[in-house]
Amino acid sequence: EAGVTQFPSHSVIEKGQTVTLRCDPISGHDNLYWYRRVMGKEIKFLLHFVKESKQDESGMPNNRFLAERTGGTYSTLKVQPAELEDSGVYFCASSQGQVLRDTEAFFGQGTRLTVV
Amino acid sequence: GENVEQHPSTLSVQEGDSAVIKCTYSDSASNYFPWYKQELGKGPQLIIDIRSNVGEKKDQRIAVTLNKTAKHFSLHITETQPEDSAVYFCAASIYGGTSYGKLTFGQGTILTVHP
Numbered sequence: 001e002a003g004v005t006q007f008p009s010h011s012v013i014e015k016g017q018t019v020t021l022r023c024d025p026i027s028g029h030d031n032l033y034w035y036r037r038v039m040g041k042e043i044k045f046l047l048h049f050v051k052e053s054k055q056d057e058s059g060m061p062n063n064r065f066l067a068e069r070t071g072g073t074y075s076t077l078k079v080q081p082a083e084l085e086d087s088g089v090y091f092c093a094s095s096q097g098q099v100l101r102d103t104e105a106f107f108g109q110g111t112r113l114t115v116v
Numbered sequence: 117g118e119n120v121e122q123h124p125s126t127l128s129v130q131e132g133d134s135a136v137i138k139c140t141y142s143d144s145a146s147n148y149f150p151w152y153k154q155e156l157g158k159g160p161q162l163i164i165d166i167r168s169n170v171g172e173k174k175d176q177r178i179a180v181t182l183n184k185t186a187k188h189f190s191l192h193i194t195e196t197q198p199e200d201s202a203v204y205f206c207a208a209s210i211y212g213g214t215s216y217g218k219l220t221f222g223q224g225t226i227l228t229v230h231p
Contacts, residue, residue, distance in 0.1 A: 004159070031217050042120075043160070043205060043221040056218060091159055095217055105217065107152075107159035 002026070004108035006092050012114045018080040021111045025074070025094030031055075032075050033095075033105065034067060038088035046090075049075060082115045089113070118143040120208050122222025130230050135196050137225045139206035140188040146208040149182060149189050150219070154203045163204075164191070196229045203227070 005024040013019050025032045034046040046065070047057040051072035060067070064083070069075040079086055089112050093105040119142040129135050141149075147168035152160035166173045166180045166189065173180050177196075182189040193200055203226050207219040 033217065033219075035219075035221075040224075042122075042223045043219075045218050045220065048218055093159075104162055104165070105150075105219065107161065109157065109159045 004092055004094050004106050006090075006108035006111050008111060009109065010112045010114075012116060013082055015084055015115055016081045018078065019082055019113060021077045021079075021090055021092075021113070023075045023077070023092030023108060025092070026096075026106055029094035029096050029106075030072070031095040031097075031105075032069060033093045034075070034077055035091040035093065036088050037091065037110075038085075043091065046077075079113075082113075084115050087113055087115045118146060118208055118210070118220040120206060120220050120222040122206050122225060124225060125223060126226045126228070128228045128230065129196050131196060131198060133196055135191075135193045135200070135227055135229075137191045137204055137206065137227075138188060139190070139208075139222045140186075141208040141220075142187065143208070143210065144184075144187065145210050146220075148209040148211050149180070150207050150209070151178075151180060151191050152205045152207065152221075154205065154224075156202075160205055193227075196227075198229050198231050201227055201229045 007022045032049040035043045037043045045059040048055045049069040052069050066078045089110040091110045093107045095105045122139045150165035153163045154160045177194045179192045203224045206222040
């Protein structure tokens with residue numbers, strides 16, 4: 001069974017450019033989460049999709065970040081325009097259900113974004 | 117919102133010794149506490165978790181304890197091996213309501229096990 005897959009694994013862009021990160025969750029997982037780890041600090045929540053709907057986007061830093069989940073399958077996270085402080089590792093995770101027994105969140109390998 | 121503090125930030129042990137990582141949380145409503153291990157170039161992987169109705173859970177060399185009154189939980193690794201070397205993250209979450217599944221992470225602990 002395929003795990004959570006993220007593309008690209010690395011991205012180096014210049015300040016002001018646009019970057020789009022993609023996440024393919026485990027098939028059948030309704031919940032999809034985006035997290036970010038900046039400069040060796042803690043991993044911080046960005047947002048949560050349930051199928052195609054945004055359940056919680058309280059962690060999105062500002063309106064330069066746009067997340068979508070087309071048809072409740074894969075998700076994209078676009079940063080436009082990118083700033084230096086956006087550099088970090090972006091993780092995607094998915095989980096199956098909404099109750100404690102289905103809690104395990106499976107993480108992708110992350111996309112390392114460097115803005116120069 | 118929830119805040120999770122994790123200590124120590126780095127931990128170095130000899131193979132065969134035990135390692136303990138401690139976390140505290142602020143929101144008494146949190147009821148799910150997973151621990152993740154992240155190896156180089158990989159994403160975090162769940163190694164053990166505990167729910168608020170349990171005080172301790174063991175899985176082979178790994179155990180987690182939870183003290184709800186004091187709002188802290190700990191990871192214990194016994195008989196450490198070099199392959200245990202990684203970054204370990206604790207997290208807290210509230211299941212139920214609208215925020216299910218949202219994890220608040222600690223800062224991470226770099227564990228190094230020397231052969």
